Amino acid sequence: MLKSDAFKDKIVLVTGGRSGIGFQIAKDFLQLGANVIICSRKEDKLKIAAEELSTYGELSYQACDIRKTEDVQELAQMIKEKYQRLDILVNNAGGQFPALAEYISDKGWNAVINNNLNGTFLMIREMANAFFIPQKQGVIVNITAEVYRGFPGMAHTGAARAGVENLTKSLAMEWSDFNIRINCVAPGIIESSGLDNYPPQIQDMFEEAQKAIPLKRFGRVEDVSNAVLFLASPMAAYVTGISLIVDGAQHLGFDKMGLARVLKSFIS
Ligand SMILES: CCC/C=C/C(=O)SCCNC(=O)CCNC(=O)[C@H](O)C(C)(C)COP(=O)([O-])OP(=O)([O-])OC[C@H]1O[C@@H](n2cnc3c(N)ncnc32)[C@H](O)[C@@H]1OP(=O)([O-])[O-]
Ligand SMILES: NC(=O)C1=CN([C@@H]2O[C@H](COP(=O)(O)OP(=O)(O)OC[C@H]3O[C@@H](n4cnc5c(N)ncnc54)[C@H](OP(=O)(O)O)[C@@H]3O)[C@@H](O)[C@H]2O)C=CC1
Numbered sequence: 079m080l081k082s083d084a085f086k087d088k089i090v091l092v093t094g095g096r097s098g099i100g101f102q103i104a105k106d107f108l109q110l111g112a113n114v115i116i117c118s119r120k121e122d123k124l125k126i127a128a129e130e131l132s133t134y135g136e137l138s139y140q141a142c143d144i145r146k147t148e149d150v151q152e153l154a155q156m157i158k159e160k161y162q163r164l165d166i167l168v169n170n171a172g173g174q175f176p177a178l179a180e181y182i183s184d185k186g187w188n189a190v191i192n193n194n195l196n197g198t199f200l201m202i203r204e205m206a207n208a209f210f211i212p213q214k215q216g217v218i219v220n221i222t223a224e225v226y227r228g229f230p231g232m233a234h235t236g237a238a239r240a241g242v243e244n245l246t247k248s249l250a251m252e253w254s255d256f257n258i259r260i261n262c263v264a265p266g267i268i269e270s271s272g273l274d275n276y277p278p279q280i281q282d283m284f285e286e287a288q289k290a291i292p293l294k295r296f297g298r299v300e301d302v303s304n305a306v307l308f309l310a311s312p313m314a315a316y317v318t319g320i321s322l323i324v325d326g327a328q329h330l331g332f333d334k335m336g337l338a339r340v341l342k343s344f345i346s
Contacts, residue, residue: 080110080307080311080313081110082109082110082111083110083111084110084111084307084311085107085110085111085112085166085310085311086110086111086112087111087112087113088107088111088112088113088165088166089112089113089115089157089161089163089164089165089166090104090107090112090113090114090115090164090165090166090167090168090310091114091115091116091117091153091157091164091166091167091168091205092104092107092114092115092116092117092168092170093116093117093118093142093144093167093168093169093170093171093201094116094117094118094170094171094172095114095115095116095117095118095127095131095139095168095170096116096118096120096123096124096126096127096128096139097118097123097127097270097271097272098268098270098271098272098299099170099221099265099268099270099272099299099302099303100116100118100168100170100171100221101127101131101299102299102300102302102303103168103170103302103303103306103307104116104131104137105131105134105303106300106303106304106306106307107166107307107310108131108134108135108136108137109134109135110307111135112135112166113135113136113137113138113161114131114135114136114137114138115137115138115139115140115153115156115157115161116128116131116137116138116139117139117140117141117142117144117153117171118141118142118171119141119142119143120141121141124139124141125139127139138156138160140152140153140156143197144169144171144193144197144198144200144201145192145193145196145197145200147200147204150200150201150204151204154204154205154208154209157208157209158208158209163209163213164205164208164209164210164213164216165215165216165217166216166217166218166219166310167201167202167205167210167216167217167218167219168218168219168221168306168310169198169201169202169218169219169220169221169242170221171193171197172193172194172197172198172221172235173193173194173272173275174190174193174194174232174234174235174238175190175232175275176231176232176276176277176280176337176341177231177232177234177341178231178338178341178342178345179233179234182233182234186234187234190234190235190238191234191237191238191241193238194222194235194238194239194242195237195238195239195241195242195245198220198242198245199245202218202220202245202249202260205218206218206253206256206258210253210256210258211253211256211258214256214257215256215257215258216256216257216258216259217258217259217260217309217310218249218258218259218260218261219260219261219262219263219306219309219310220242220246220260220261220262220263221262221263221265221302221306222239222242222243222262222263222264222265222321223235223236223239223264223265224264224265224266224323224324224325224328224329225239225240225243225264226264226323226329227329227334228334229334230334230335230337230338231335231336231337231338231340231341232337239264242262243262243264243321246260246261246262246319246320246321247319250318250319251319254318259309259314259315259317259318260318260319261309261314261317261318261319261320261321261322262320262321262322263302263305263306263309263321263322263324264321264322264323264324264325265297265301265302265324265325266291266296266297266323266324266325266326266328266329266332267284267287267288267291267296267297267325267328268296268297268298268299268301268302269296269297269298269299270299279340279343279344280337280340283336283337283339283340284296286336287332287333287336290331290332290333291325291326291327291328291332292326292327292328292330292331292332293326293327294326295326296326297324297325297326301324302324305322305324308322309322
């Protein structure tokens with residue numbers, strides 16, 4: 079267990095911190111002494127989450143679409159004015175929709191790549207230029223997804239997440255001179271608000287598939303948050319450029335075609 083002051087006075091930004099995995103990460107950092115900033119697109123929902131999170135510690139929020147340079151720069155400016163520094167960036171915001179590859183439109187493909195790959199890069203670049211590079215110190219943790227054997231039924235997000243994994247390796251090398259550590263956490267299926275976005279047939283398939291996960295359960299938001307806390311902490315001081323898979327060994331033994339099969343059944 080990390081000590082209750084493990085992140086005392088650290089300034090931590092969690093994108094997508096209003097719900098699910100991001101909410102848990104924000105809550106855990108607050109409980110370990112950090113000052114936390116959350117951002118996401120929907121200001122009304124962000125405000126409600128911020129009210130709850132602020133019962134655990136010093137919390138700020140700002141609406142920001144990670145795909146918009148102006149929004150991200152305004153967020154960096156707010157952090158600079160309020161805290162003068164940033165120690166840890168957790169890129170958790172993201173998402174996609176299930177679709178067979180042959181039916182993904184240009185707009186749908188671009189929406190998912192923009193959200194998960196381009197938005198993540200934009201956030202990393204802006205926060206590095208505003209804080210980590212001048213500070214010569216910073217920690218970045220990217221939430222991706224378990225894409226070890228591809229992602230049939232969500233090829234767009236598989237490509238985007240693999241892109242983030244490779245970006246992470248490049249930056250771990252390029253920015254080592256600035257003392258910036260960067261890693262990924264790659265979750266398998268996690269019981270969180272995110273799964274509510276999927277139609278009931280797909281949720282039923284996940285439920286059934288649960289038995290085939292070697293650890294025989296879905297992941298919990300705490301499982302993902304624990305991995306983030308480890309990678310962000312000094313315990314991982316010599317860890318950079320990796321993807322930590324948090325999936326109950328799903329990547330080694332699990333039928334990856336289940337989602338694509340359900341999608342095929344919709345159209346046949
Ligand atoms: C195994 C489980 C593992 C993973 C779990 C999780 O990640 S849980 C976390 C899960 N959490 C989340 O995923 C939450 C975040 N996800 C999102 O915000 C969206 O899924 C997003 C990434 C597409 C961004 O959207 P946005 O605001 O940029 O844009 P927009 O909404 O305007 O769509 C743009 C275009 O995309 C297309 N298209 C979109 N939906 C569908 C669909 N259902 N069907 C088909 N196509 C779809 C469509 O072409 C649409 O344009 P159109 O034809 O309408 O003019
Ligand atoms: N749950 C799971 O099984 C898995 C989840 N993941 C990934 O983990 C992350 C968290 O997922 P989870 O908590 O389950 O899902 P949620 O849908 O609950 O969380 C996604 C969060 O990201 C925010 N968000 C999405 N797009 C943007 C954007 N363009 N700019 C700013 N914020 C954005 C959303 O807020 P708002 O709508 O207000 O913008 C929301 O708070 C996501 O990247 C997800 O894809 C990966 C593998 C498995």
